[in-house]
Amino acid sequence: MNAPASAGDKSPQILLGIDPSLRGTGFGFIRTTTPQATALGHGTIKCPADWRKSRCLALIARTLRERIEEFQPSVCVIEGLFYAQNFKTALTMGEARGAALVAAAEAGLEIYEIAPRKVKQAIVGFGAAQKEAVGRMVQRMLGLEDQPEPDAADALALALTHAQTNPRNPLTVLKKV
Amino acid sequence: MNAPASAGDKSPQILLGIDPSLRGTGFGFIRTTTPQATALGHGTIKCPADWRKSRCLALIARTLRERIEEFQPSVCVIEGLFYAQNFKTALTMGEARGAALVAAAEAGLEIYEIAPRKVKQAIVGFGAAQKEAVGRMVQRMLGLEDQPEPDAADALALALTHAQTNPRNPLTVLKKV
Numbered sequence: 001m002n003a004p005a006s007a008g009d010k011s012p013q014i015l016l017g018i019d020p021s022l023r024g025t026g027f028g029f030i031r032t033t034t035p036q037a038t039a040l041g042h043g044t045i046k047c048p049a050d051w052r053k054s055r056c057l058a059l060i061a062r063t064l065r066e067r068i069e070e071f072q073p074s075v076c077v078i079e080g081l082f083y084a085q086n087f088k089t090a091l092t093m094g095e096a097r098g099a100a101l102v103a104a105a106e107a108g109l110e111i112y113e114i115a116p117r118k119v120k121q122a123i124v125g126f127g128a129a130q131k132e133a134v135g136r137m138v139q140r141m142l143g144l145e146d147q148p149e150p151d152a153a154d155a156l157a158l159a160l161t162h163a164q165t166n167p168r169n170p171l172t173v174l175k176k177v
Numbered sequence: 178m179n180a181p182a183s184a185g186d187k188s189p190q191i192l193l194g195i196d197p198s199l200r201g202t203g204f205g206f207i208r209t210t211t212p213q214a215t216a217l218g219h220g221t222i223k224c225p226a227d228w229r230k231s232r233c234l235a236l237i238a239r240t241l242r243e244r245i246e247e248f249q250p251s252v253c254v255i256e257g258l259f260y261a262q263n264f265k266t267a268l269t270m271g272e273a274r275g276a277a278l279v280a281a282a283e284a285g286l287e288i289y290e291i292a293p294r295k296v297k298q299a300i301v302g303f304g305a306a307q308k309e310a311v312g313r314m315v316q317r318m319l320g321l322e323d324q325p326e327p328d329a330a331d332a333l334a335l336a337l338t339h340a341q342t343n344p345r346n347p348l349t350v351l352k353k354v
Contacts, residue, residue, distance in 0.1 A: 087259075090261070094270060097272050104231065177231055
């Protein structure tokens with residue numbers, strides 16, 4: 001894997017954003033080129049409702065492992081969660097995150113967590129922005145022909161938020177996990 | 178991996194029990210020999226409190242993958258969770274479970290979940306039994322010289338509970354995950 005860039009380093013980095021969930025994990029890779037970041041690839045890992053949980057988790061880990069191998073990022077940014085409707089939802093969210101984090105950690109990536117509100121604040125300028133607004137801004141910021149699917153857009157937004165973070169005046173507190 | 182045994186099959190199976198947690202995941206492998214099951218190996222994956230979460234998750238997945246490779250089980254039994262103190266605890270429990278399930282699912286194991294109360298009921302005969310009582314019974318049931326560490330004992334207890342389950346009169350409802 002690439003060596004992690006130091007805080008003052010301006011050379012382009014490859015960042016992986018992940019928005020994990022059991023049935024639809026979004027992922028997106030960007031390169032931090034100037035003046036505009038470049039999208040390298042993005043997608044959604046879809047697991048049908050009739051798949052057992054363990055099958056979904058295996059697919060999440062395997063797909064991310066393969067894409068990491070392909071794009072060689074040095075940093076992973078994952079959505080931080082601070083709320084769930086109930087215990088079962090929190091547990092399932094955690095399982096999807098665990099599968100995703102295993103793939104990123106075993107590949108030696110530096111892993112950061114950013115709260116969804118911070119991402120919306122950074123990308124749309126409004127912490128309670130709708131998913132649709134995030135998708136449109138991500139499309140514009142990366143000069144994409146089509147608007148990415150919602151989960152992939154959220155993943156790209158995570159990576160873009162991290163890319164925008166100026167260590168001297170951080171929009172987001174860098175939280176390593 | 179071994180082919181899964183059918184319900185009526187009496188040939189010995191190798192079962193892996195896992196009691197996942199971020200800082201101390203217990204695991205235990207047994208062979209379903211008669212009249213008494215045989216312990217093949219057990220242990221606890223310990224992650225110091227100063228390790229980042231992602232490092233712990235990678236170690237959980239890697240260790241289980243290596244032990245699965247070594248002992249070639251066909252079935253995995255994992256502790257089912259139905260309660261947590263709060264959202265953060267549930268999320269962290271989920272992450273550890275996700276890492277463990279990735280290792281088991283990618284190796285092609287059949288995965289079952291059993292609630293802790295059912296395990297205590299099956300092993301000690303009392304659903305609210307203390308950890309110590311479970312450890313002593315596991316030691317006796319497997320004819321072990323030493324009592325396994327608590328997390329490893331819980332993992333062995335999961336495997337033993339599954340081994341005892343008679344499909345005609347199940348102590349535990351077999352829940353595939």
